[in-house]
Amino acid sequence: MIDSRVKFRHLHTFVEVARQKSVVKAADLLNISQPAVTKTIRELEEALGVAVFEREGRGIRITRYGEVFLRHAGAALTALRQGIDSVSQELFDSAPPVRVGALPTVSTRIMPRAMSLFLEERTGSRIKIITGDNAVLLEQLRVGDLDLVVGRLAAPEQMASFSFEHLYSDPIVFAVRAGHPLLAGKRSVFEGLADYPILMPTRGSIIRPIVEQFLIANGVASLPTQVETVSDAFGRAFVRKTDAIWIISSGVIATDVEDGMLAMLPIDTSETKGPVGLTIRADATPSMPQTILMQTLRQAVEEIMPMR
Structure with a gap:
């Protein structure tokens, strides 16, 4: 029997707290007070008869x-959102929306071309594109806030209940401004890293372990000046104006390199290549607009990275 005390606000609040692993962060995102979030969770636990969260430190x-x-x-x-979308579709005679999560490496290089191809199909579908950390995007996909994620293949434990289609492989590179001292080749790049600020992927990001393993394998045990960021906007602006070195997936800065705004240090990083592709829920049936978008993503990859 369904407990009539469980309301939409209970489900929405519970899912957001679970996603953020924090009452404070959930309250900020839901735009309600922390006590209101706590009260809602307690009401849900009373209705269910069990605790859904417990303290940890x-x-x-x-x-x-x-x-x-x-x-x-x-x-x-997810079912409720789909119902609302269906009603909206009937009211406005439009196709259902497509909600896409894309890593910066895809957003700056592949997604613009894919979207141009998609718009040419005139599906009438509304598109919502969100960029962010891979783990955050996958969690949004898991709970139904996204229909598709385009990014690097996550660790096996994070891919439970997901289906992944490989599109291409992307290496990690060391990006600097044009004219950076290390581009002169007068000294070993790895010996010179300690002399400059290093922009590192944040701990918990999908490429952080790969970066750390690569540095250790090349004799770099520590870097004295590090700034952790997943913001491509900050990374791009900071590196252009300083001698900082940005360790990032090559797709993020590919256009900047082509335009001559940034350059890549002469380091063989081929061993850091990681698969990039499409991730959907294994139990999901893509809508027609979603299917078309996936096709245009494949076509964009073929055009931009034919060798992959």
């Missing part, structure tokens, strides 16, 4: 019962 973590409920809560929210 200064934070919280989801319980076993919460994990079980999350799968159904996410599915319920």
Whole structure:
């Protein structure tokens, strides 16, 4: 029997707290007070008869019962959103929206061409493109806030219930401004890294372990001046104006290199190549607009990176 005390706000709040692993962050995103979030979670736990979160140090973590409920809560929210979209489609005679998560490496190089091809198909579908960290995008995909993620293949434990289609492989590079001292080749690049600020991918990002392994393998045990960021806008602006070195996926700065605004240090990083592709929920059936967008992404890759 469905407990009538469980409302949409309970599901929405629960899923957001589970996604953020923080009541404070969830409250900010939901634009409500922290006590209101706490009260809503307590109401949900009273209705379910079990705890869905428990304290872990200064934070919280989801319980076993919460994990079980999350799968159904996410599915319920997805179904509700699809119902709303269907009504909107009937009202406005438009195709259902396509919600895409894209890593910066895809957003700056592949997605613009794919979107141009998609718009030529005149599906009438609304498109929503979100960029961000791979783990965040996959979680949004898992709970139904996204229909498709275009990015690097995540670790096996993160890919449960997902289906991945490989499009191309992307290496990590060391990007600098044009005219950077290390481009002169007068000294070893790896010996010179410690003399400059280094923009590193954040801890927890999908390429951070690859970067760390590559540096260690080349005799770089530590870097004294590091700035961690996943912001391509900041990275691009900072590197252009300073002697900083940006360790980033090559696709993010490919256009800047072509335009002569940035350059890549002469380092063989071929061993850092990682698969980039399409990730969808394994149990999802793509709509026609989603299918067309996936086709245009494949075509864009063929045009821009024919050798892959």
